[in-house]
Amino acid sequence: MPENPKYKKDEFKQGLSRRGFLSSVGAGAVVAVSIKDPAPARAQEIEATGQTPEIQLHVNGSRRHLLVEPRWSLAYVLREVLGLTGTKIGCERGECGACTVLIDGKPQYSCLTLAVEAEGREITTIEGLLKGDKPGPVQQAFMEEDAFQCGYCTPGQIMAVEGLLRSTPRPTIDQIRTGVSGNLCRCGTYKHIFNAAEKASRLKNQGGAS
Amino acid sequence: MTFYQDLEESFRNSSIPTPPPDGTMPAWKETKIVGKPLPRTDAFERVSGKAEFTYDVILPNMVYAAILRCPHAHAMVKQVDTSAVEKMPGVVGILTAQSPGTDIPWYGGRGGAQSKLFDPHCRYEGEEVAAVAAQTPYQAWDALKAIRVDYEVLPFVIDPEEALDPGAPKLFDSGNSTGGGMPSNRGDVDKGFAEADVVVEQTFRTSVQIHVPIEAHGSVVKWDGDKITIWDSTQGVYDASMLEFARTMNLPYNNVRVICRYVGGAFGSKLELGKYTVIAALLARQVGRPVKCMLSREETLLCVGNRPEARMTLKAGVKMDGTLTALKFENFTTPGAYSSMAFVSMIIQELYKCPNVSTVERGAYTNAGRARAFRAPGFPEGTWALEQMMDMLADKIGMDPVEFRLKNFAEISQNSMLGRGRPYSSAGLKDCLVEGAKKFGWKEARERKTDNHHIKRGFGMAAGLWMMGSGGPPYTAEVRMVPDGGVTIKTGAMDLGTGTKTAAAMVAAEELGIPYENIRIINADTAITPYASSSGGSMTLPSLVPAVRQGAWIVKRRIFDWAAEAMGVPAEDLKIDGGSVVSISSPEKKQTLEALFRSKNVLDVIAVGNREPNPADKVVMPFGAHFAEVEVNTGTGEVRVVRLVAANESGRVINLKTFENQVYGGMTMGLGLALTEKRVLDRTTGKMCNVNMHDYKVPTAMDVPANHEVVPIDLHDNDCNNVGCKGLGEPGHVPAPAAIANAIADAIGVQPTYGPIDNKTILELLGKGVNHAE
Numbered sequence: 001m002p003e004n005p006k007y008k009k010d011e012f013k014q015g016l017s018r019r020g021f022l023s024s025v026g027a028g029a030v031v032a033v034s035i036k037d038p039a040p041a042r043a044q045e046i047e048a049t050g051q052t053p054e055i056q057l058h059v060n061g062s063r064r065h066l067l068v069e070p071r072w073s074l075a076y077v078l079r080e081v082l083g084l085t086g087t088k089i090g091c092e093r094g095e096c097g098a099c100t101v102l103i104d105g106k107p108q109y110s111c112l113t114l115a116v117e118a119e120g121r122e123i124t125t126i127e128g129l130l131k132g133d134k135p136g137p138v139q140q141a142f143m144e145e146d147a148f149q150c151g152y153c154t155p156g157q158i159m160a161v162e163g164l165l166r167s168t169p170r171p172t173i174d175q176i177r178t179g180v181s182g183n184l185c186r187c188g189t190y191k192h193i194f195n196a197a198e199k200a201s202r203l204k205n206q207g208g209a210s
Numbered sequence: 211m212t213f214y215q216d217l218e219e220s221f222r223n224s225s226i227p228t229p230p231p232d233g234t235m236p237a238w239k240e241t242k243i244v245g246k247p248l249p250r251t252d253a254f255e256r257v258s259g260k261a262e263f264t265y266d267v268i269l270p271n272m273v274y275a276a277i278l279r280c281p282h283a284h285a286m287v288k289q290v291d292t293s294a295v296e297k298m299p300g301v302v303g304i305l306t307a308q309s310p311g312t313d314i315p316w317y318g319g320r321g322g323a324q325s326k327l328f329d330p331h332c333r334y335e336g337e338e339v340a341a342v343a344a345q346t347p348y349q350a351w352d353a354l355k356a357i358r359v360d361y362e363v364l365p366f367v368i369d370p371e372e373a374l375d376p377g378a379p380k381l382f383d384s385g386n387s388t389g390g391g392m393p394s395n396r397g398d399v400d401k402g403f404a405e406a407d408v409v410v411e412q413t414f415r416t417s418v419q420i421h422v423p424i425e426a427h428g429s430v431v432k433w434d435g436d437k438i439t440i441w442d443s444t445q446g447v448y449d450a451s452m453l454e455f456a457r458t459m460n461l462p463y464n465n466v467r468v469i470c471r472y473v474g475g476a477f478g479s480k481l482e483l484g485k486y487t488v489i490a491a492l493l494a495r496q497v498g499r500p501v502k503c504m505l506s507r508e509e510t511l512l513c514v515g516n517r518p519e520a521r522m523t524l525k526a527g528v529k530m531d532g533t534l535t536a537l538k539f540e541n542f543t544t545p546g547a548y549s550s551m552a553f554v555s556m557i558i559q560e561l562y563k564c565p566n567v568s569t570v571e572r573g574a575y576t577n578a579g580r581a582r583a584f585r586a587p588g589f590p591e592g593t594w595a596l597e598q599m600m601d602m603l604a605d606k607i608g609m610d611p612v613e614f615r616l617k618n619f620a621e622i623s624q625n626s627m628l629g630r631g632r633p634y635s636s637a638g639l640k641d642c643l644v645e646g647a648k649k650f651g652w653k654e655a656r657e658r659k660t661d662n663h664h665i666k667r668g669f670g671m672a673a674g675l676w677m678m679g680s681g682g683p684p685y686t687a688e689v690r691m692v693p694d695g696g697v698t699i700k701t702g703a704m705d706l707g708t709g710t711k712t713a714a715a716m717v718a719a720e721e722l723g724i725p726y727e728n729i730r731i732i733n734a735d736t737a738i739t740p741y742a743s744s745s746g747g748s749m750t751l752p753s754l755v756p757a758v759r760q761g762a763w764i765v766k767r768r769i770f771d772w773a774a775e776a777m778g779v780p781a782e783d784l785k786i787d788g789g790s791v792v793s794i795s796s797p798e799k800k801q802t803l804e805a806l807f808r809s810k811n812v813l814d815v816i817a818v819g820n821r822e823p824n825p826a827d828k829v830v831m832p833f834g835a836h837f838a839e840v841e842v843n844t845g846t847g848e849v850r851v852v853r854l855v856a857a858n859e860s861g862r863v864i865n866l867k868t869f870e871n872q873v874y875g876g877m878t879m880g881l882g883l884a885l886t887e888k889r890v891l892d893r894t895t896g897k898m899c900n901v902n903m904h905d906y907k908v909p910t911a912m913d914v915p916a917n918h919e920v921v922p923i924d925l926h927d928n929d930c931n932n933v934g935c936k937g938l939g940e941p942g943h944v945p946a947p948a949a950i951a952n953a954i955a956d957a958i959g960v961q962p963t964y965g966p967i968d969n970k971t972i973l974e975l976l977g978k979g980v981n982h983a984e
Contacts, residue, residue: 071348080346085266086259088474090424091507095903098424126259135257143253146867149875150707151256152263152425152474173916180911184903186424186475187707188878189871190914 055119059084060128068115075099075110078125086126086155090184097183100156100163101125107163109182126155129162137203138162138196147196149187157183161197170201235763237928243720244933247867250712251731252705261472264443265504267430273302275493275503276350277486278340278357279513280332283577283896284366284379287330290340291358298356300349303497305341311492314458316485317548317580324382324548327485332361333381333547334577335897336512338485343493343501366577366896370521370544373574381547381575388545388573394559394626395568402536402566406527408606414524414595415964416947418889419517419882420510421584422908425474427514428504429487431494437465438494442487444470445480446744448702452736454483459491467737476706477879478583479515481746508901515582516889518543518573520554520591528603532617536566539595543573550581552588556677557944558596559625561639562618577896579889583746585876586676586940590883590947597672597948598961610656611952612647615673615835616640623829628677635828636927638859639673642835646671646857649921650837656956664845668957671837674944679860679937680830680930681752685821686740687714689761691769692814693807695724695789699761700732702742703754708939709868710750716864717755717933721762723786740818748832748937753821755864756931761819768815772806825929832936833923834858836877836945838953844976847969849885849954851915858942859923862934870920873942877918880946882909888966 052067059082068077073092078084078101087110090098094112101110102124110118129136135143138158148154157180164171164179171179176197185193238244255261280287290306305312307328315323325331328338340357344350365379372378373386380386403409430441438461444451452468455461473480490503505514520541527536541554555569604614621637647653655669687701699718705711715729733739742754770781773791777784783794791806793799807813824830839853856873863869886907890899900906927934947965955961960975 069346069348072346076347079266080268083268084259085262085268088263088425089265089504090426091903093507093902095507096424126257130258135254139257142257143249146247146250146253146871148256148707149709149871150423150425150473150475151252151261152423152472154256155259158257177911177916184424184908184910186422186477186879186908188875188909188914190878190911191874191916191918192871193911194916 053116055116057115057118057123058121059123060125066115070114070116072115073111074101074113074115074118074123077115078110084125084127088152088155090153095184096153097160098153098156100159100183102159102163105163105166107160126158129158138165138200141196141200141203145192145196145199147189147192149189153183153185157185157193161200164197165201165204169205171197235760235932237932237934238720241720243716243726244862244864245866248712248716248726248865250709250868251715251729252711263425263472263474264428264430264441264470265425265474267441267502269430269432269500272430272500272502273343273345273497274347274350275341275343275490275501276347276354277338277489277503277509278354278359279509280337280339280361281335282332282361282363283335283368284364285332285361286364287332287339287359288362289360292340294356294358295342295353298349298353300345301342301353302345302499303343303493305489305493305496309492309496314488319549327488334579336509336579338489341489341493343497368576368578368891368893368896370542370574370576373544373576379577381577386575388549388575391570391572392555393570394555396624396626397566399536399538399566399568403525403527405529406535407530408603409525409527410599410602410606411523411525412599412602412963414522414598416520416591416594416883417887417966418519419584419887420889420906421477421479421515422510422903422906423475423477423479426505426507426510427480427484427486428502429484429490430500430502431487431490432500433494436461437467438491439467439469440487440491441469443473443480444468445473445476445704445706445746447704447734447736448741449744450481451483451487455487458483458488467735469735470704471734473704473706477585478587478746481583481744484514507903511901511906512579512898515584516546516579517584517587517591518545518550518552518581520594522554522591522595524558524595524599526599526603528607530607532607532609532614534562534564534618537564539569541571543571544576544578545573546578546580547575548580551583552581552591553677554588554592556625557589557592557674560623560628560677561596561620561673561675562615563620563624564618578891579898585879586944589674589676589940589944590880593672593674593944593948594951594965597945598951598955598963601670601952601955602961611671612643612652616643623831628829632827632829635825635830635929636859636861636925638833638923638925639675639835641923641925642833642857642859643673645921645923646835646837646855649857649919650855652837655839664843666842666844666957668840668842668953668955669838670840670949670952670954670956671835672945672948672952673833673835674941675831675833676748676937676940676944677831678747678749679752679832679941680824681749681821681937682824683821685742685753685757687754687757687761687819688740688816689718689758689765689819690814690816691722691765693804695786695803696728696730697722697724698730698732699758700739701754701758702734702736702739703750704734704745706745708750708872709865710754712868713751713755713864714758717758718762721759722766748940751864752861752931752935752937755933755935757819757821759819759932760822761817764817764819765815768817769803769806772810773801776801776806776809822932824931828929830930830936832858832860832938832941834941834945836949838949840950840953840957842954842957842972844958847972849967849972851881851913851950853915853917854946855919855921856942857921857923858938859925860938860941861927861930861936862924863922864935866922869922869938872938873920874918876939876943877946878909878914880943881913881950882907883965884947884950885966885968886913
């Protein structure tokens with residue numbers, strides 16, 4: 001893919017902390033605005049973000065070439081552009097965790113990740129945990145333990161547990177709590193989520209495929 | 211809260227034409243499927259990401275709407291200038307008060323509209339001013355920023371007591387009082403207090419709690435000529451959405467199709483038509499394309515409901531033997547900028563046997579987001595006051611709190627609205643108290659007081675009930691069986707995550723004698739599924755599953771009639787087993803369902819089950835008693851809830867796992883009301899300070915105890931309906947906040963009467979020995 005000279009990809013490539021993200025958003029806005037001539041009115045400034053560089057996303061094992069605005073979140077691109085609506089939007093500000101996906105195996109908020117930041121990295125969504133049309137072990141555990149009510153935060157909870165178990169195959173209850181502490185469940189099914197995480201750990205360690 | 215009160219008779223009786231066959235449905239004795247902890251019928255959809263929520267609907271050629279909202283607590287819109295927006299990339303539609311079709315009255319119900327879709331008089335931060343549609347949501351948000359609005363900022367009032375001052379800024383020409391007062395009296399409270407040995411009077415407060423469903427409110431709409439399809443994140447595809455939308459837009463009911471198979475949380479906040487639905491529809495008509503309009507998190511925190519604060523005074527009289535003699539209760543509240551409903555005094559009138567009770571509820575409009583129904587509206591608040599008062603009285607007369615409550619146990623309903631003097635179909639409170647205390651180890655716990663260091667341990671409990679857990683008609687379910695024994699149930703009922711679809715499948719499987727896996731549920735689509743009232747008031751399960759059972763029973767009886775004729779066996783001697791109809795007395799006599807269907811040359815048997823009326827001579831009421839163990843750090847004021855036990859009597863348990871889950875969730879939400887959740891308004895601007903989920907503190911995985919148990923109480927209530935079940939969502943929530951407060955009081959020796967009980971409150975309680983919430 002030819003490099004777009006106006007668009008400095010490397011600025012987005014680092015894994016960012018939440019604090020780092022906020023400062024980079026500021027920087028990103030400057031980059032975006034400077035693409036065109038400085039505009040007089042505020043509305044004009046906002047217009048300038050209509051640039052859509054082409055990027056490549058690695059989602060659930062497949063490679064997707066896309067045109068995205070630099071400001072588009074990964075969550076938006078996964079859902080509204082790629083149609084992977086299993087990843088949910090709850091707050092769009094990194095507070096609820098409904099949009100949690102794995103990026104290079106680690107749970108990340110896809111609403112706080114720009115699509116351009118995720119370029120070239122391995123993205124796994126809830127759809128990617130299915131084996132064909134069979135649930136993966138964490139999904140299976142959530143079904144058996146009734147670890148959801150409305151089901152809206154559930155994909156994010158499952159991705160958080162999946163990420164936890166990849167780094168900590170036999171978590172303690174405190175590690176489980178911490179592992180899902182960034183994922184709000186307003187229905188309040190936390191106890192069943194704890195149970196499901198424990199069961200998923202057993203299912204995975206019994207030799208079920210990851 | 212009669213969601214179907216205004217419904218036309220034709221709708222009410224929509225499914226009556228299928229008469230039930232002769233004979234009565236017997237109560238189940240033993241059950242094979244009902245009661246088991248089975249995985250949900252839609253578990254796969256919910257864990258795989260395949261469940262389609264409103265937010266997930268993506269239509270070809272769809273555009274995105276966003277709504278401009280007033281940033282001031284109180285303002286008058288002088289001018290809206292959208293000229294800059296029209297040229298912006300991606301923008302396809304603009305809607306303001308000047309656009310045709312927007313002059314729509316809003317709020318205030320049939321008593322007279324208090325506002326409009328775009329009212330120039332903005333009475334709270336977040337009032338709708340204009341809207342746009344664009345190719346992407348980003349472009350729509352850009353466009354909002356480019357709309358220039360000239361506001362005349364007005365003085366505001368956010369405190370309800372200040373709102374009644376003669377000089378206070380007025381929200382309405384008629385003033386700020388919400389009127390009414392809903393006074394309710396029985397007996398003579400003055401006489402009751404004179405008879406008492408001990409009289410205690412205390413003020414209590416709860417703060418504004420916000421629903422915060424994780425799926426925001428919103429709709430996706432698509433016009434086909436003069437017909438519209440709406441995917442709406444709603445609690446009722448019929449009452450809350452389709453019927454109200456049709457009336458609002460002057461459309462025939464039949465032109466409006468509403469679909470909501472999955473809704474990502476609601477808790478009462480999605481029981482009414484949203485302005486966003488109408489805005490999306492008007493924009494979609496303007497631009498000739500489908501429109502998606504999902505609110506942002508900030509919008510949901512500001513604009514789509516809350517549990518209003520309660521400022522309560524309760525005076526109670528008791529004799530030394532523990533007999534309650536009088537309760538006098540006042541609540542003062544604010545619904546925010548427009549009228550809303552809560553029933554704070556109801557539990558005072560109903561929970562305990564008391565001959566003399568007087569209650570009154572007053573309120574004032576304020577420049578703040580409007581309240582909506584919220585999980586047992588008024589009950590957790592009233593229970594917060596009543597159940598803390600019960601502990602204070604028990605302490606004064608030297609009686610154990612559980613014993614004291616048992617002493618005042620009521621077997622009959624006393625409240626005039628619910629039907630004074632009628633007995634409960636099952637009076638479960640006593641068993642909840644006794645069995646809950648046993649499971650919790652109440653006596654041992656209260657005696658075990660050893661902590662002398664800065665962490666104080668406390669044990670508390672509270673009881674509760676919920677007034678609408680009976681459910682009732684009209685409610686319908688279509689049951690269809692095909693020759694291989696597969697069954698499809700169609701119902702307009704919602705499944706908000708409470709497991710109603712699962713319960714329906716289990717009840718149908720039980721009645722028909724077929725495997726649970728054979729059942730498929732199609733729900734919440736007004737073009738396909740028959741009428742069901744909105745999911746609110748814990749009414750869905752006890753309304754839906756009796757209708758399902760009746761439908762299944764009619765199907766079964768029709769097939770048994772064929773089999774009786776074919777096999778020469780009386781219909782009463784038949785059952786369905788393994789895909790065949792089998793004689794109970796002579797099991798060698800059997801016919802496959804396939805053969806029976808073929809013999810009649812039919813491919814399906816369809817029946818509509820109706821929810822029959824509730825018993826006229828009984829009051830159907832679910833009960834609960836909740837127990838809490840807490841640790842209070844007297845150095846930091848931090849409270850940790852270390853253990854919770856719930857005993858809930860909601861009739862027959864359909865699915866043990868979803869039953870427990872529902873109560874865990876209710877108590878977790880109660881923990882939020884007690885300890886962490888509070889809307890904070892800035893006194894200098896009237897704006898909300900914590901308009902996000904970081905500062906508005908919904909309980910997290912770190913806040914809840916892993917040690918959490920649920921004791922289901924089943925008293926075999928065969929009177930309430932043909933399945934014997936009552937609602938659980940709300941009674942599983944109501945007692946929890948007060949139980950936690952009472953546990954804290956046990957730990958620190960001071961009653962924490964003002965909620966939420968945050969660290970600061972605890973330290974103030976410890977430092978001064980009296981309560982100062984503000």
